[in-house]
Amino acid sequence: MARSEEDLKWKDLETGCVVSDAGNASQYRTGDWRSLLPVWDKTKCIRCGVCFLFCPDAAIRKTSEGYFEADLYYCKGCGICVQECVTGCITMVEEEE
């Protein structure tokens, strides 16, 4: 299963659904679990990186300007970043398609 699961057809699956190539946890779309989305307020953010450090899934990345954002492929919307943020610049908002 070297691809995102949604690209796989039933015939692509190996016998017994074994996973024969290592290191594919990165393809696991944990973002599917999310119902709330973390949003950063750049006017309050001091770019300390505490959210980045505390994210249990390493789903927060640094932008070119030095601010932080969630990688939505992985972010489960757990809200730990909001809890840990020093300045309270992150809020969880309803995610609408």
Add this chain to the structure above:
Amino acid sequence: MNKKVGIEVSLAAADAIKMANVDLIAAYPITPQTHIVEHLSELVANGELDAEFIPVESEHSALSVCIGSSAAGARTFTCTSSQGLALMNEIVFIAASLRLPIVMILANRSLSGPLSIWNDHTDVMSIRDSGWIQVFTENGQEVFDHVFFAFRVAENPKVSLPVIVNLDGFILTHVIEPIQYWDQEAVDKYLPDFKPVNTLNPDAPVTMGAFAMPGIYTEAKKAQDEALIKSKPEIIKAWKEMGKIIGRNYSPVETNQIKGAETVFLTMGSMGETVSIAVDKLRAQGQKVGQVKIRLWRPFPVEEFRKAVRNVKNIIVIDRALSFGGQGGPVAGEIRSVLYDEENRPLITNFICGLAGRDVTTDNFIDMYEMSLKMAGDKSKEEDYVMYGVRE
């Protein structure tokens, strides 16, 4: 080929497992399966069979051990009945989805309660939809032959699925029958060494039993269903190969006196022999009656079955289990579904009988035949099935 020997069917089955050269047996004793695993444990203890015999604390553990063993590439066997199968239930489904070629002999017995140790098909029907290949046997010789068949089919890399060989508890397990043993050479020729499709091997690691998101589970189930359906030609091939070696020919659906039959009995397992005598008696009276037996229960042989009953007007479906609150027995439900789209579909009468070892005699079957002629197609009847012989 060897002469027939008189031996208890359970002991012969254990001898066949030995001749199949299994690597691992994990099982917990339960009536009426006990003699099979008891004898296997003797064979291992005496050094006659070079295999691991793992006495476990429960059937849940028995099949779990079998999964580990089969995943490691060992030829693996287990055996159970009734409550033991019920306790295995969780792992039964896992073994099939992992496509591990474990062989199980299931000595069919009713499920509690009321507590009963006697024979019917309630246990196997509880795992009907588990994804195992499931075959039924009618006598001791068929059990013996099907041990080799089961390993050959299960381990065929085009199949790679677990197989259950059903035999009726007590009626077969505890009866001494004349059984023709195979020569070891014939077994070795029929049953090649096990070359697993996937193994747990540190040099070529794989993950087995991975988690699946909603985005892939449906595809996984489709692949599993296709695997089971596609196993049928391989199953038929395995029976044909066996026929060449031993001269006994098996097929997914077997018939007896079908020519000119307007009514047929449909059975699975040992009752087929009793029905065959009833059919002989009815034929002698000039009745146009025959018999159809389902040997391959999963994957269900849809085409073969439709072909077998093409010219039949009335099918008497014998069920040895009941779907409570449903419309009779699980076999009848299956048959109605298979025939619904047929242009000239036969009428179905469904008898539930032989629950928990209650005797069903040839006269009972003749009685059912007469009842069915009155019932078939009678729209005024209140029930879709009859609990035969129940005291009102």
